[in-house]
Amino acid sequence: MILETDICKLRAVDPEDLDYIYQLENNPALWDVGHTLTPYSKFTIREYLENAHRDIYEVKQLRLAICKKDDSIVGVVDLYDFDPYHKRAGVGIVIPQDLDRSKGYASAGLQMMIDYSFNRLRLHQLYAGIAVDNVASRKLFEKLRFRESGIKKDWITTDNAYKDEIIYQLINE
Numbered sequence: 502m503i504l505e506t507d508i509c510k511l512r513a514v515d516p517e518d519l520d521y522i523y524q525l526e527n528n529p530a531l532w533d534v535g536h537t538l539t540p541y542s543k544f545t546i547r548e549y550l551e552n553a554h555r556d557i558y559e560v561k562q563l564r565l566a567i568c569k570k571d572d573s574i575v576g577v578v579d580l581y582d583f584d585p586y587h588k589r590a591g592v593g594i595v596i597p598q599d600l601d602r603s604k605g606y607a608s609a610g611l612q613m614m615i616d617y618s619f620n621r622l623r624l625h626q627l628y629a630g631i632a633v634d635n636v637a638s639r640k641l642f643e644k645l646r647f648r649e650s651g652i653k654k655d656w657i658t659t660d661n662a663y664k665d666e667i668i669y670q671l672i673n674e
Contacts (some may be wrong), residue, residue: 504617506609511578511617513673516550518566519543521574525597530609552634557583557622567596567610575601578614580627588625590618594641607641615645619673627670632657633665 504511558646576596
């Protein structure tokens with residue numbers, strides 16, 4: 502299965518991606534989305550990248566880099582909470598730089614991950630939790646046929662308030 506479109510491709514993350522992943526994971530603007538509470542050290546991220554080749558059935562997660570044709574990374578797409586028995590997984594995506602947004606990378610990257618999940622991993626469904634005020638992500642997932650299936654009230658803690666999180670599901674018919 503080729504994970505490539507006319508505008509981008511997905512590839513496994515490599516140890517050479519250390520600086521990119523370090524910056525991504527330590528960007529406080531993204532911590533609410535990833536439910537991160539503390540920064541990651543380069544040592545921790547290096548260890549993660551050295552073990553990123555491990556099988557999804559073993560570690561229950563998969564991170565792929567979204568790359569331009571020149572192999573420069575513009576974002577990542579993740580499968581998490583992989584459950585092979587119930588044939589489902591959570592999916593998340595981030596394109597951190599404004600200059601890389603609205604160019605089709607997120608749609609193409611997420612669609613390739615959907616195709617991989619349904620056709621290669623034979624999953625029955627994917628789900629995503631998206632903050633109610635994250636309009637761009639909601640539009641992306643809705644465009645790719647994810648449907649709202651519920652709301653978790655006051656689910657995400659922010660500096661001085663709580664946010665609701667919408668659960669989206671895509672069922673492999």
